Amino acid sequence: MTEIEHRRKQRRRFRTVGYLGVIAAWCFSVGLGVVLEPPEWVRIPALFVHLGSLIIGLGAVVMVEWHGLLWATGWSTVREVVQADKTLILPIWVGLAGLLASGALLQPQLDSPLTIVKLGCVLVLSLNGVALTRWTWELGRLPARTSFGSMPLRLRTWFIGSGIASQLAWWTAVFIGMWNSTT
16 A cells, blocks of 8 residues: 555545544534523623634635635635645634534524524534545645646536535525524
């Protein structure tokens, strides 16, 4: 087995653990939200943490995807996309962890179809984040001046589809959260 094949196998195992970890964290958060009945004074601090985590996580995701869009349109290099991902991966996952932790304290209304859609979106965007670790590892192996157009159609389609799925999931969750908080 070559060194690259060995690292791919390790990355695959790492992603599998990542998928399982995301699913477990999501289930734990939702389950905790069902059984917890925090005192009323916890709501405002939890909402503050939730909104702060949203700003951190979504803001970092938008910046990484912005760099991807710049690369796809020829305004930047693949190296800049990889560097943006490496720089912003921690705020993305910290934001997501904060959303899951604070969301449990906000007592999600699981009898609301919109809340179920929102929670599904959070799971989708989390799993998509784990899937993207493969993409960024592959991008990191490319020559610095590799253009988006020179990539195989399958990879370009995956890149665009993942970005669209990410943005749809994030913004759907945001709008449903806003709707639920005002009704």
